[in-house]
Amino acid sequence: MFNDETIKKLYYQALLERDSKYDGIFFAGIKTTGVFCHATCPARKPKYENCHFYETAEEALLAGFRPCKRCNPMSYPKEIPTLVHEMIELVEENPEKRWKDADFSKLGIHAVTARRQFKKIYGMTFVQYARARRMGMALKSIRTGEKIINAQLDAGYDSSSGFIDSFSKIMGNPPTKSDNVKILYANWLDTKLGPMVSIADDEFLFLLEFVDRRGLEKEIERMRKRLNAAVIPGNTRISMKIDNELKKYFEKKLEKFETPIKFYGTNFQKAVWHELLKIEIGKVSTYKDLAKLINKPTSIRAIGNANGANQLSIIVPCHRVIQTDGTLGGYGGGVERKKWLIDHERNYNDIAPKE
Known part of the structure; x- marks a missing residue:
C-alpha cells in the first residue's frame, strides 16, 4: 500500500x-x-x-x-480470455473455496492451461488469486478492527456463511463459553515493506508475518491447532508493543526487540531459532555456520527448512542467514524483502539509547 x-x-x-x-x-x-x-x-x-x-x-x-x-x-490492461473471466467469476461465487487441480477437471478445464493463461495476464497464478481473495476476506476484520458481522456485510454477503466460513477455516471457529480453547488476538500492522499480521495474547507474541507470505494460511492453521486456539480480531498489550517496536526498527531507532515471544515447534526448530536470535543487527550468518553451532554439521538442508518454518518474521532474524557462497537464498516474505532488510540493517547506525 x-x-x-x-x-x-x-x-x-x-x-x-x-x-x-x-x-x-x-x-x-x-x-x-x-x-x-x-x-x-x-x-x-x-x-x-x-x-x-x-x-x-x-x-x-x-x-x-x-x-x-x-x-x-x-x-x-487488456481484454481477458473467456476462460480467465469465468475463473474470476467462480472465485466470487465461492471465495472461501480452496482450489485444486481436480476442481478444474470437473469443470472441463485443463489445470495447466488455466494456470498459464492466468499468470500471463496477471503475473500471479489462479491459486494465488483465489488465496489472496480468501485471505483478504479473513484479514479484513483484522485490518479494520470491525466486528465480523460488519466485515461480512462489507464483503457483499447477504448471509454470514461465506465470510464466516472463510474466516473460521483460517482463524478457527469463534469460541463459545463451553469451549476449552486458548484465545489469541490478531492485529494488522502497516510497515514500509507491506502489511503484516501479529497474533498474540496478553503475555506472548506467537506469530508475526507479512500478509502476502506464501503459506501463511496453513501456518496460522497449524499454530491454532497445536495450541488448541481460536483467533479473533483484537489488540493486546503485546500486539501494541510489537507494533511500536516495528515502527522504531524501520526508523533505525530500536536497539533490540523486547516483545515477549513464544516458540512452538520441534526441539530442532527451536534450537535453530534460538541461534538466529544471537545474530546481531548488521551481521549475517550462513546455513552451514548454523548447522555447526547446533552440533548438526550435516543438517544444512534441515536448517533451511527450520528457517522457513520461523513464524516470527524480523524478530527472529531468519533473513540474516545466507548461502555459503554469499547469495541470499530463500525467504518466506520474498527475496526482495530479504535483500532490503539486510541492506537496512547494514546501515543501521542511528540507534537510539534504550528507553
Missing part, C-alpha cells in the same frame, strides 16, 4: 479525473464499498479519506477488497 501522502494525493486526483495514464499504475481500494478500482472507473468518486492505493491487484485483494464490477480492474 502507498503511504506517502504526496503520491496518494496524486493518485486521488488521477482517480477524480479518470486519467487513463494511471490505469495499471495503481489500484484504489474504497473503504465504503469494499471494492477496488483502476484509475478510470466511472463510478461516483469517494472521499480522499476513504481511499487506499495499491501497486498490484494482489495487494488490494489481500487487504480485503474485491474487484469492482463497474470498471472490472482485473481486465486491465
Whole structure:
C-alpha cells in the first residue's frame, strides 16, 4: 500500500479525473464499498479519506477488497480470455473455496492451461488469486478492527456463511463459553515493506508475518491447532508493543526487540531459532555456520527448512542467514524483502539509547 501522502494525493486526483495514464499504475481500494478500482472507473468518486492505493491487484485483494464490477480492474490492461473471466467469476461465487487441480477437471478445464493463461495476464497464478481473495476476506476484520458481522456485510454477503466460513477455516471457529480453547488476538500492522499480521495474547507474541507470505494460511492453521486456539480480531498489550517496536526498527531507532515471544515447534526448530536470535543487527550468518553451532554439521538442508518454518518474521532474524557462497537464498516474505532488510540493517547506525 502507498503511504506517502504526496503520491496518494496524486493518485486521488488521477482517480477524480479518470486519467487513463494511471490505469495499471495503481489500484484504489474504497473503504465504503469494499471494492477496488483502476484509475478510470466511472463510478461516483469517494472521499480522499476513504481511499487506499495499491501497486498490484494482489495487494488490494489481500487487504480485503474485491474487484469492482463497474470498471472490472482485473481486465486491465487488456481484454481477458473467456476462460480467465469465468475463473474470476467462480472465485466470487465461492471465495472461501480452496482450489485444486481436480476442481478444474470437473469443470472441463485443463489445470495447466488455466494456470498459464492466468499468470500471463496477471503475473500471479489462479491459486494465488483465489488465496489472496480468501485471505483478504479473513484479514479484513483484522485490518479494520470491525466486528465480523460488519466485515461480512462489507464483503457483499447477504448471509454470514461465506465470510464466516472463510474466516473460521483460517482463524478457527469463534469460541463459545463451553469451549476449552486458548484465545489469541490478531492485529494488522502497516510497515514500509507491506502489511503484516501479529497474533498474540496478553503475555506472548506467537506469530508475526507479512500478509502476502506464501503459506501463511496453513501456518496460522497449524499454530491454532497445536495450541488448541481460536483467533479473533483484537489488540493486546503485546500486539501494541510489537507494533511500536516495528515502527522504531524501520526508523533505525530500536536497539533490540523486547516483545515477549513464544516458540512452538520441534526441539530442532527451536534450537535453530534460538541461534538466529544471537545474530546481531548488521551481521549475517550462513546455513552451514548454523548447522555447526547446533552440533548438526550435516543438517544444512534441515536448517533451511527450520528457517522457513520461523513464524516470527524480523524478530527472529531468519533473513540474516545466507548461502555459503554469499547469495541470499530463500525467504518466506520474498527475496526482495530479504535483500532490503539486510541492506537496512547494514546501515543501521542511528540507534537510539534504550528507553
